[in-house]
Amino acid sequence: EVQLVESGGGLVQPGRSLKFSCAASGFTFSDYAMAWVRQAPKKGLEWVATIIYDGSSTYYRDSVKGRFTISRDNAKSTLYLQMDSLRSEDTATYYCARHRNYGGHALDYWGQGVMVTVSS
Amino acid sequence: DIQMTQSPASLSASLGETVTIECLASEDIYSNLAWYQQKPGKSPQLLIYYANSLNDGVPSRFSGSGSGTQYSLKINSLQSEDVSIYFCQQNYDSPWTFGGGTKLELK
Numbered sequence: 685e686v687q688l689v690e691s692g693g694g695l696v697q698p699g700r701s702l703k704f705s706c707a708a709s710g711f712t713f714s715d716y717a718m719a720w721v722r723q724a725p726k727k728g729l730e731w732v733a734t735i736i737y738d739g740s741s742t743y744y745r746d747s748v749k750g751r752f753t754i755s756r757d758n759a760k761s762t763l764y765l766q767m768d769s770l771r772s773e774d775t776a777t778y779y780c781a782r783h784r785n786y787g788g789h790a791l792d793y794w795g796q797g798v799m800v801t802v803s804s
Numbered sequence: 805d806i807q808m809t810q811s812p813a814s815l816s817a818s819l820g821e822t823v824t825i826e827c828l829a830s831e832d833i834y835s836n837l838a839w840y841q842q843k844p845g846k847s848p849q850l851l852i853y854y855a856n857s858l859n860d861g862v863p864s865r866f867s868g869s870g871s872g873t874q875y876s877l878k879i880n881s882l883q884s885e886d887v888s889i890y891f892c893q894q895n896y897d898s899p900w901t902f903g904g905g906t907k908l909e910l911k
Contacts, residue, residue, distance in 0.1 A: 790838035
Protein backbone atom coordinates (compact mmCIF):
# COMPACT_ATOMS: atom_id res chain seq x y z
CA GLU A 685 0.00 0.00 0.00
CA VAL A 686 1.36 3.39 -1.01
CA GLN A 687 1.79 5.69 1.96
CA LEU A 688 3.08 9.25 2.22
CA VAL A 689 3.49 10.57 5.75
CA GLU A 690 4.45 14.20 6.29
CA SER A 691 5.96 15.65 9.42
CA GLY A 692 7.44 18.93 10.57
CA GLY A 693 4.65 21.48 10.55
CA GLY A 694 3.88 24.09 13.17
CA LEU A 695 3.78 27.75 14.07
CA VAL A 696 6.67 29.89 12.84
CA GLN A 697 7.37 33.60 12.83
CA PRO A 698 7.62 35.57 9.59
CA GLY A 699 11.13 35.50 8.17
CA ARG A 700 12.04 32.25 9.90
CA SER A 701 12.63 28.81 8.41
CA LEU A 702 10.96 25.43 8.59
CA LYS A 703 11.67 22.06 7.03
CA PHE A 704 9.16 19.33 6.29
CA SER A 705 9.73 15.74 5.46
CA CYS A 706 7.57 13.15 3.75
CA ALA A 707 8.30 9.49 4.34
CA ALA A 708 7.23 7.28 1.45
CA SER A 709 6.52 3.57 1.50
CA GLY A 710 4.77 0.91 -0.55
CA PHE A 711 6.44 1.80 -3.86
CA THR A 712 9.88 2.30 -5.37
CA PHE A 713 10.40 5.92 -4.36
CA SER A 714 13.37 6.44 -6.68
CA ASP A 715 11.19 5.71 -9.73
CA TYR A 716 8.84 8.66 -9.25
CA ALA A 717 8.81 12.43 -9.43
CA MET A 718 7.38 13.96 -6.27
CA ALA A 719 5.67 17.24 -5.47
CA TRP A 720 4.52 19.54 -2.72
CA VAL A 721 1.08 21.12 -3.03
CA ARG A 722 -0.41 23.56 -0.53
CA GLN A 723 -3.86 24.69 0.44
CA ALA A 724 -4.46 27.88 2.40
CA PRO A 725 -7.34 27.70 4.91
CA LYS A 726 -10.67 27.44 3.09
CA LYS A 727 -8.92 27.98 -0.25
CA GLY A 728 -8.04 25.97 -3.32
CA LEU A 729 -5.02 23.89 -4.18
CA GLU A 730 -1.72 25.44 -5.23
CA TRP A 731 1.22 23.50 -6.65
CA VAL A 732 4.46 24.51 -4.91
CA ALA A 733 7.35 22.43 -6.24
CA THR A 734 8.29 19.22 -8.04
CA ILE A 735 11.47 17.16 -8.08
CA ILE A 736 12.16 14.49 -10.66
CA TYR A 737 12.96 10.89 -9.75
CA ASP A 738 16.69 11.29 -9.26
CA GLY A 739 16.68 14.83 -7.89
CA SER A 740 18.55 16.25 -10.86
CA SER A 741 15.81 18.72 -11.79
CA THR A 742 13.46 20.78 -9.67
CA TYR A 743 10.60 23.12 -10.48
CA TYR A 744 9.01 25.84 -8.36
CA ARG A 745 6.15 28.27 -8.53
CA ASP A 746 7.39 31.84 -8.83
CA SER A 747 6.22 32.95 -5.39
CA VAL A 748 8.51 30.45 -3.63
CA LYS A 749 11.53 30.49 -5.94
CA GLY A 750 14.66 31.39 -4.01
CA ARG A 751 12.93 30.78 -0.67
CA PHE A 752 11.87 27.11 -0.81
CA THR A 753 14.02 24.10 -1.69
CA ILE A 754 12.62 20.70 -2.59
CA SER A 755 14.98 17.77 -2.18
CA ARG A 756 14.92 14.03 -1.77
CA ASP A 757 16.90 11.17 -0.29
CA ASN A 758 16.14 8.10 -2.35
CA ALA A 759 18.07 5.86 0.04
CA LYS A 760 15.67 6.89 2.80
CA SER A 761 12.58 7.16 0.55
CA THR A 762 12.04 10.63 1.92
CA LEU A 763 11.04 13.93 0.34
CA TYR A 764 11.84 17.28 1.92
CA LEU A 765 10.76 20.89 1.67
CA GLN A 766 13.02 23.53 3.18
CA MET A 767 11.16 26.80 3.56
CA ASP A 768 13.13 29.97 4.28
CA SER A 769 12.08 33.60 4.66
CA LEU A 770 8.56 32.52 5.45
CA ARG A 771 5.69 34.94 4.87
CA SER A 772 2.16 35.07 6.21
CA GLU A 773 0.88 34.07 2.77
CA ASP A 774 2.75 30.77 3.12
CA THR A 775 0.27 29.74 5.82
CA ALA A 776 -1.35 26.56 4.51
CA THR A 777 -1.61 22.82 4.75
CA TYR A 778 1.22 21.31 2.75
CA TYR A 779 0.72 17.99 1.01
CA CYS A 780 3.35 15.65 -0.30
CA ALA A 781 2.19 13.94 -3.50
CA ARG A 782 3.46 11.47 -6.08
CA HIS A 783 3.42 12.20 -9.80
CA ARG A 784 2.18 9.51 -12.13
CA ASN A 785 4.87 8.09 -14.39
CA TYR A 786 2.72 7.95 -17.50
CA GLY A 787 -0.55 9.27 -18.85
CA GLY A 788 0.39 12.80 -17.91
CA HIS A 789 1.85 13.94 -14.61
CA ALA A 790 -1.19 13.88 -12.39
CA LEU A 791 -0.72 13.40 -8.65
CA ASP A 792 -1.96 9.93 -7.82
CA TYR A 793 -1.14 9.62 -4.13
CA TRP A 794 -1.22 12.31 -1.46
CA GLY A 795 -0.10 12.48 2.12
CA GLN A 796 -2.36 13.55 4.95
CA GLY A 797 -0.93 17.04 4.97
CA VAL A 798 0.95 19.12 7.50
CA MET A 799 -0.18 22.53 8.69
CA VAL A 800 2.09 25.55 8.73
CA THR A 801 1.07 28.82 10.32
CA VAL A 802 3.30 31.82 9.72
CA SER A 803 2.48 34.44 12.30
CA SER A 804 4.16 36.65 14.86
CA ASP B 805 0.88 30.63 -16.49
CA ILE B 806 -2.05 28.56 -17.74
CA GLN B 807 -5.26 29.66 -16.06
CA MET B 808 -7.88 27.05 -15.22
CA THR B 809 -11.46 28.30 -14.93
CA GLN B 810 -13.78 25.83 -13.29
CA SER B 811 -17.57 26.04 -13.24
CA PRO B 812 -19.84 26.08 -11.45
CA ALA B 813 -18.27 27.13 -8.15
CA SER B 814 -21.01 25.29 -6.30
CA LEU B 815 -23.63 22.77 -7.26
CA SER B 816 -26.58 21.21 -5.51
CA ALA B 817 -28.00 17.95 -6.84
CA SER B 818 -30.24 15.09 -5.78
CA LEU B 819 -29.28 11.48 -5.18
CA GLY B 820 -29.29 9.54 -8.44
CA GLU B 821 -28.90 12.67 -10.54
CA THR B 822 -26.17 13.18 -13.14
CA VAL B 823 -23.92 16.21 -12.64
CA THR B 824 -21.31 17.80 -14.86
CA ILE B 825 -18.45 20.07 -13.87
CA GLU B 826 -16.57 22.07 -16.47
CA CYS B 827 -12.99 23.25 -16.67
CA LEU B 828 -11.64 25.71 -19.21
CA ALA B 829 -7.93 26.17 -19.80
CA SER B 830 -6.50 29.46 -21.03
CA GLU B 831 -4.58 27.59 -23.74
CA ASP B 832 -4.45 24.13 -25.27
CA ILE B 833 -3.28 21.60 -22.68
CA TYR B 834 -3.42 18.59 -24.98
CA SER B 835 -5.53 16.45 -22.64
CA ASN B 836 -3.07 16.85 -19.75
CA LEU B 837 -5.95 17.36 -17.37
CA ALA B 838 -6.66 15.69 -14.06
CA TRP B 839 -9.67 15.72 -11.75
CA TYR B 840 -9.43 15.39 -7.97
CA GLN B 841 -12.00 14.86 -5.25
CA GLN B 842 -11.46 16.33 -1.81
CA LYS B 843 -13.77 15.34 1.00
CA PRO B 844 -14.03 17.61 4.06
CA GLY B 845 -10.89 17.46 6.19
CA LYS B 846 -9.20 14.98 3.85
CA SER B 847 -6.45 15.01 1.25
CA PRO B 848 -7.35 15.26 -2.42
CA GLN B 849 -7.73 11.99 -4.33
CA LEU B 850 -7.11 11.51 -8.03
CA LEU B 851 -10.22 10.55 -9.98
CA ILE B 852 -9.30 11.07 -13.62
CA TYR B 853 -5.98 11.57 -15.41
CA TYR B 854 -5.16 12.47 -18.98
CA ALA B 855 -8.66 13.91 -19.38
CA ASN B 856 -10.57 10.63 -19.56
CA SER B 857 -8.63 7.84 -17.83
CA LEU B 858 -10.19 6.53 -14.65
CA ASN B 859 -7.74 6.12 -11.78
CA ASP B 860 -7.56 2.73 -10.09
CA GLY B 861 -10.36 2.10 -7.63
CA VAL B 862 -12.51 5.02 -8.76
CA PRO B 863 -16.16 4.08 -9.34
CA SER B 864 -17.22 3.88 -12.98
CA ARG B 865 -19.94 6.49 -12.41
CA PHE B 866 -17.14 9.06 -12.72
CA SER B 867 -16.00 9.94 -16.21
CA GLY B 868 -13.95 12.64 -17.85
CA SER B 869 -13.97 14.06 -21.33
CA GLY B 870 -12.68 16.94 -23.38
CA SER B 871 -9.77 18.14 -25.42
CA GLY B 872 -7.93 21.30 -26.28
CA THR B 873 -9.04 23.88 -23.75
CA GLN B 874 -12.40 22.44 -22.65
CA TYR B 875 -12.87 19.54 -20.26
CA SER B 876 -15.60 18.10 -18.11
CA LEU B 877 -16.16 15.68 -15.26
CA LYS B 878 -19.44 13.79 -15.18
CA ILE B 879 -20.83 11.95 -12.20
CA ASN B 880 -23.65 9.55 -13.03
CA SER B 881 -26.17 8.43 -10.44
CA LEU B 882 -24.97 10.73 -7.66
CA GLN B 883 -24.30 9.01 -4.34
CA SER B 884 -24.14 10.59 -0.86
CA GLU B 885 -20.43 9.85 -0.64
CA ASP B 886 -19.83 12.06 -3.68
CA VAL B 887 -20.40 15.19 -1.59
CA SER B 888 -16.99 16.83 -1.95
CA ILE B 889 -15.07 19.60 -3.57
CA TYR B 890 -13.79 18.77 -7.04
CA PHE B 891 -10.71 20.35 -8.61
CA CYS B 892 -9.32 20.19 -12.10
CA GLN B 893 -5.59 20.56 -12.72
CA GLN B 894 -3.53 21.01 -15.84
CA ASN B 895 -0.27 19.11 -15.85
CA TYR B 896 0.86 20.16 -19.29
CA ASP B 897 3.18 22.96 -18.26
CA SER B 898 4.79 24.32 -15.11
CA PRO B 899 3.44 25.86 -12.97
CA TRP B 900 0.84 23.10 -12.78
CA THR B 901 -2.33 25.00 -12.02
CA PHE B 902 -5.62 24.05 -10.45
CA GLY B 903 -9.12 25.25 -11.03
CA GLY B 904 -10.84 27.08 -8.20
CA GLY B 905 -12.92 24.08 -7.21
CA THR B 906 -16.57 23.04 -7.36
CA LYS B 907 -18.38 22.33 -4.12
CA LEU B 908 -20.95 19.59 -4.66
CA GLU B 909 -23.75 19.30 -2.15
CA LEU B 910 -26.90 17.21 -1.89
CA LYS B 911 -30.22 18.88 -2.50
